[in-house]
Amino acid sequence: MPIPIKSTSFISLLVSLLFSSATLTAESVDTLLNEFNQKNDTSQKTIDENKGHLVLYTRDRIEKMRARTLKDILLTTPFIHYHENRYAIPDPLAGYSLSPFVSNFVRVYIDGVEITHGWFGSGVLLYGDINLDFADHIELYYGTPSFENSAEPSYLTIFIYSKDPSQDSGGKASALFSDNGHTAQTFSYGEAKEDFSYMFNISHTNAKRDKIGNGTSTPLDRDYRRTQLFGYIKTESQIAHLQLLSKNAKSLAGLSWDATPEVSEIEFSNLHLDYAVQLTPQWHAQLAYDRTESEIRQKDDLPLMLMGPSTGVTDFSAKITTSAMTEELTYKNQLGNHHFLAGIKARQKELLSFSIAGVPYSTMPAFNQESITSVFVQDQYRFSEHHLLSLGLSYNHLERNGNIEDSDLGGLRVGYIYANENWSYKTYLYKIMFAKDPTALTILPPGSRLPIQTSWGLTQELSYQDEKQHARLLLMGMKEKNGLLTPPNLPITEIQYFSAMADYSYNFNSDDRFDLHLRYAQYQDDLDLQNYEDWGGYAALSNRFGNWELYNSLVWHKNTIDKTNYFDLSTAITWNASENLSLTLKGENLLNKGIKDKLYRFRPDASGSIMPIAPLDIPVTDRRVTLQMEYTF
Amino acid sequence: MKKLLIFCILSCWHLHALEVRSTLKIYHELFTSLLHTSHYRIYTDDKSLYTVFSKSSKISLVQNPSSADALVISKRSSLKHIPHTGNAIVLATTYNLLHHSKYVIGAFYWRKGRAQILFVKKRLLHLGISLPGKYRKYTVDAL
Numbered sequence: 001m002p003i004p005i006k007s008t009s010f011i012s013l014l015v016s017l018l019f020s021s022a023t024l025t026a027e028s029v030d031t032l033l034n035e036f037n038q039k040n041d042t043s044q045k046t047i048d049e050n051k052g053h054l055v056l057y058t059r060d061r062i063e064k065m066r067a068r069t070l071k072d073i074l075l076t077t078p079f080i081h082y083h084e085n086r087y088a089i090p091d092p093l094a095g096y097s098l099s100p101f102v103s104n105f106v107r108v109y110i111d112g113v114e115i116t117h118g119w120f121g122s123g124v125l126l127y128g129d130i131n132l133d134f135a136d137h138i139e140l141y142y143g144t145p146s147f148e149n150s151a152e153p154s155y156l157t158i159f160i161y162s163k164d165p166s167q168d169s170g171g172k173a174s175a176l177f178s179d180n181g182h183t184a185q186t187f188s189y190g191e192a193k194e195d196f197s198y199m200f201n202i203s204h205t206n207a208k209r210d211k212i213g214n215g216t217s218t219p220l221d222r223d224y225r226r227t228q229l230f231g232y233i234k235t236e237s238q239i240a241h242l243q244l245l246s247k248n249a250k251s252l253a254g255l256s257w258d259a260t261p262e263v264s265e266i267e268f269s270n271l272h273l274d275y276a277v278q279l280t281p282q283w284h285a286q287l288a289y290d291r292t293e294s295e296i297r298q299k300d301d302l303p304l305m306l307m308g309p310s311t312g313v314t315d316f317s318a319k320i321t322t323s324a325m326t327e328e329l330t331y332k333n334q335l336g337n338h339h340f341l342a343g344i345k346a347r348q349k350e351l352l353s354f355s356i357a358g359v360p361y362s363t364m365p366a367f368n369q370e371s372i373t374s375v376f377v378q379d380q381y382r383f384s385e386h387h388l389l390s391l392g393l394s395y396n397h398l399e400r401n402g403n404i405e406d407s408d409l410g411g412l413r414v415g416y417i418y419a420n421e422n423w424s425y426k427t428y429l430y431k432i433m434f435a436k437d438p439t440a441l442t443i444l445p446p447g448s449r450l451p452i453q454t455s456w457g458l459t460q461e462l463s464y465q466d467e468k469q470h471a472r473l474l475l476m477g478m479k480e481k482n483g484l485l486t487p488p489n490l491p492i493t494e495i496q497y498f499s500a501m502a503d504y505s506y507n508f509n510s511d512d513r514f515d516l517h518l519r520y521a522q523y524q525d526d527l528d529l530q531n532y533e534d535w536g537g538y539a540a541l542s543n544r545f546g547n548w549e550l551y552n553s554l555v556w557h558k559n560t561i562d563k564t565n566y567f568d569l570s571t572a573i574t575w576n577a578s579e580n581l582s583l584t585l586k587g588e589n590l591l592n593k594g595i596k597d598k599l600y601r602f603r604p605d606a607s608g609s610i611m612p613i614a615p616l617d618i619p620v621t622d623r624r625v626t627l628q629m630e631y632t633f
Numbered sequence: 634m635k636k637l638l639i640f641c642i643l644s645c646w647h648l649h650a651l652e653v654r655s656t657l658k659i660y661h662e663l664f665t666s667l668l669h670t671s672h673y674r675i676y677t678d679d680k681s682l683y684t685v686f687s688k689s690s691k692i693s694l695v696q697n698p699s700s701a702d703a704l705v706i707s708k709r710s711s712l713k714h715i716p717h718t719g720n721a722i723v724l725a726t727t728y729n730l731l732h733h734s735k736y737v738i739g740a741f742y743w744r745k746g747r748a749q750i751l752f753v754k755k756r757l758l759h760l761g762i763s764l765p766g767k768y769r770k771y772t773v774d775a776l
Contacts (some may be wrong), residue, residue: 029750029767032659036748039652059746136746167743169727194708632745 034510052141064542066572071129076538078501078519088222088252090128101125107154113274118324118349121437133186134201134230136163143459144430147376147394151345153432165190165197171633178626181208200231210622216260224249243272255304257602263299286328293321321352339380347372367402390415409433427460455480474501494526511544534559549574557595568594584628592623656685676701678711
């Protein structure tokens with residue numbers, strides 16, 4: 001249950017009493033340095049309170065958590081968490097879906113530029129668990145974000161910002177080993193010259209995951225090998241990024257109805273390039289290009305989940321190459337108390353090549369191009385020292401070839417923010433529309449009417465902050481019509497969502513910090529067919545004692561589907577052996593009671609129908625112990 | 634008033650702009666401890682710091698290094714000014730500059746994304762500067 005805001009003073013007192021021994025009297029230089037680090041972590045940089053409801057992971061917080069991947073972060077976030085689907089692909093909204101990827105409502109940006117998988121849509125599919133060695137801080141915005149940031153609509157935007165050589169010059173090498181054979185290595189180097197700076201980071205992960213028994217001699221596998229390169233060069237007004245990602249993965253159950261595949265593998269190779277220039281203080285232009293090659297290989301003794309069980313296809317492989325090109329031009333200006341913002345964005349998605357073996361059809365689909373043109377305007381009016389109103393409008397036109405009809409999407413966002421020295425309140429009313437991604441459109445029967453999801457939402461956030469603590473209550477309500485994730489066989493037309501979160505953090509001093517969040521979410525459809533409630537929370541305590549650092553966290557999940565309380569207890573101890581060398585021992589999911597996802601299974605029969613059989617429980621996180629070493633030079 | 638920052642819309646181009654209030658507090662503390670005065674003439678070659686210092690009532694920015702009480706340098710090319718600056722003290726914003734020049738007595742710099750302060754005792758003594766005891770953990774004998 002969400003806690004009322006008044007409870008924060010009680011919690012403050014409680015944690016102060018519990019951990020008073022950890023509270024140290026800092027010397028004045030320590031205090032000043034701590035204040036400086038905190039202010040430069042949270043008071044400036046890229047943070048824009050009007051983008052939405054912010055959950056911030058500062059550099060300090062990420063390091064205290066010993067988070068190495070985006071998965072480590074998303075395991076602790078409210079409302080939308082890390083999940084993988086039946087293909088072992090990061091897919092936070094996967095639920096019970098059998099689809100390859102359904103999380104297009106979640107978008108990921110690096111240094112303000114969206115990473116996209118052209119034909120599937122969101123780059124979360126590729127970047128949902130990337131190595132974060134290059135990252136400085138992460139901003140998650142809940143609710144419809146400012147239209148400034150999205151060429152396509154979203155509910156949650158994940159902004160990862162990279163380290164800057166002016167604060168991180170030099171090199172760093174790190175290595176990780178775990179008791180189950182999982183290994184990872186990273187290397188990065190950055191330098192700030194007088195007129196430009198550059199940074200590159202390369203990482204390699206050889207992920208070993210626990211095997212999942214499926215009643216056969218071939219348990220389900222989701223190991224992967226991933227190599228990732230991130231690099232940029234920038235001047236005061238220009239920046240260019242190059243990113244490469246190659247992933248070779250075992251894909252869990254894949255297309256096997258009963259989760260007993262003989263072969264289940266997926267490979268991805270992704271190239272991302274972008275260039276941005278600040279033409280004048282008002283005008284900003286940006287270009288981005290993504291190209292992804294995917295290869296899937298699936299084999300089973302029973303017909304695959306491909307075109308229905310009656311096809312008899314048991315061996316299948318496909319290669320797909322897609323691209324997305326995005327162009328943006330935005331204008332910002334301050335006119336009196338008005339902060340005016342407008343822009344035009346265009347994105348061209350293309351299915352470049354498609355080859356398939358093992359099924360009757362093998363030609364390129366007629367539908368292989370989708371263009372999105374987006375325009376938006378937004379005004380933020382500060383009508384007094386403490387009050388701000390904002391109004392945003394957006395329009396997206398989606399144009400498709402292959403006799404697929406076009407779509408028009410409109411967006412509206414009205415907001416109000418109040419802020420004084422310690423308190424702030426913000427509320428947004430929004431309308432947002434979504435269309436199906438091209439992959440889903442490709443498999444719609446000919447002549448289908450294209451579904452457009454329309455959502456109306458109202459959000460409210462009340463927060464209090466002083467030098468020691470931060471407390472917040474966040475309430476979100478949304479009504480959704482023609483939901484894209486609603487199974488087509490259910491006659492549901494409207495779904496209502498309500499969610500609430502209370503979070504609290506307390507800094508005892510620069511070395512000791514406590515974080516807590518509790519959340520509740522409810523989902524109700526108009527026919528009462530799929531009603532659902534979800535509870536959860538996260539508590540973490542981080543401490544530093546001289547050269548030693550400790551981190552302990554507990555993540556709690558419960559929902560009305562299986563009514564089980566899941567607890568993920570993790571702990572880490574770090575020894576800073578010298579200025580340049582640190583060693584960390586970390587235990588993840590130590591109780592082995594962390595959240596598990598249901599993997600639904602079916603048994604196809606000769607008549608072409610499928611019968612459900614007992615689902616499998618898939619742990620989102622394995623229990624493991626890792627040793628991490630980090631050396632800077 | 635500081636909460637008005639909440640209304641600021643900052644683009645990624647300001648990614649590493651300094652937060653004014655906390656930056657000035659640190660530099661005021663350093664200058665007061667080193668110069669034993671509450672008003673100082675400062676020369677800096679760092680654009681971001683120049684903007685921050687210009688907002689201080691205690692700091693007078695000077696264009697000529699030789700008329701400064703203290704130099705705060707970020708560029709290696711500025712080291713050539715040092716022999717002509719008389720008794721001005723020199724602080725750096727990078728560890729490399731502190732390491733590279735014996736004229737630089739200390740640095741307020743970034744390391745692994747965190748701010749650090751470091752003074753070199755031998756160089757302080759050479760200029761007859763004695764820092765308060767609270768700086769002991771931020772002082773090394775030599776580099």
